[in-house]
Amino acid sequence: MWRDLLPIGRHEATGGYRRHAWTAADAECRAWFAEQARGRGLRYEVDRNGNQWAWLGDPAAGDAVVTGSHLDSVPDGGAYDGPLGVVSAFAALDALRDAGVSPRRPLAVVNFAEEEGSRFGVACAGSRLMTGALAPESARSLRDADGFVMADAMEGAGIDPSALGRDDERLARIGVYVELHVEQGRCLADIPHAVGVASAIWPHGRWRFDFRGEANHAGTTRLEDRRDPMLGYAAAVLAARESAARAGGLATFGRVRVEPNGTNAIASLVSAWLDCRAPDSAVVDALVEEIAEASEGAEVTRESFTPVVTFDGTLRDRLVGVLGGVPVLPTGAGHDAGILAAAVPTAMLFVRNPTGVSHSPYEHAEERDCLTGASALATVLADLLGAASATSPPPG
Ligand SMILES: [Zn+2]
DSSP: OHHHHTTTTBOTTTOOBOOOTTSHHHHHHHHHHHHHHHHTTOEEEEOTTSOEEEEESOGGGOOEEEEEEEOOOOTTBOSSTTHHHHHHHHHHHHHHHHTTEEOSSOEEEEEESSSSOTTTSOTTHHHHHHHTSSOHHHHHTOBOTTSOBHHHHHHHTTOOGGGOSOOHHHHHHEEEEEEEEEOSSSTTTTSSOSEEEEEEEOOEEEEEEEEEOOOEETTTSOGGGOOOHHHHHHHHHHHHHHHHHHHTOEEEEEEEEEESOOTTEEOSEEEEEEEEEOSSHHHHHHHHHHHHHHTSSOEEEEEEEEOOEEOOHHHHHHHHHHTTSOOEEEESSOOHHHHHTTTSOEEEEEEOOSSOOOSSTTOOOOHHHHHHHHHHHHHHHHHHTTOEESSOOOOO
């Protein structure tokens, strides 16, 4: 499975992945998913919001154990963020079947659409639509950098955009959701555990800062006559770093658009996106306020916000127990599991990332740790499925 996925959407020069939602690379990943489902004789379906499902057992039976992740990527993302969860889900399902396990509840593998929000700006669009956290009319009109609206992009991929929206029928079928993900940090790097269980996801959000100025000639306009929005932007970047360090949060300007974007022209408009995260919402609010104050009159628009997610405590403890006491760790990264946590009991497994690097071509996980992750997921699923093994345990 891993070898089949590796070439899809990989950029030659950077070695990173560009699997943006509803592009050709995304379509190839989705075709791979459908093939994995069909090859295993699983019931394959695409829901109203473009998420892909592969079912073992009858979906209508309810109380399903669902596992999976996403296959899209950030610009020049790594191979593991998302795909590790989907591949591990199929691998775990195979392991359960090989062991002759007969599940007492339906089991589904899911690929959530547009998790990274790298094309249309809203992260976890597929799971947000499904749970009602993203209004269908807002989703339909989201635009990518080339001006394409999401409705058209989805329609091009065979999804009917008029059918988007909260999917109560589907949510009612899910008993529990477990997502395995490569760790995006170094909590597991230096301890003798390849797998950990998530405790919480920090509240996080995205804000657009528009700095307006006046385009003019870089060679003839006197400094005192300039209205250069790049200065306000620069102040905001520095303020983000300083305020975050002081408050114990994270604040990042990683994306910027400059008009007219000429070397010899003073900019007329700088639009920059702030990603801000902290252990609690009050700190996030205070950080954004401080950065806005430092940014010399920029217009600030909140594009998305996800409050703190504390994963289901009973489920978390059950996972830790069945895995023999693995570490419990928080994360600053958002996930579909965080969105689903508002609707169903949800848990996450993290697989060790030796460098902690993610959202980069240098993201990595050792093969043996990935295998440990898949087998941990199989153990968890077997427990949740209340499965009785068809074969008796070896004597002694
Ligand atoms: Zn991810």
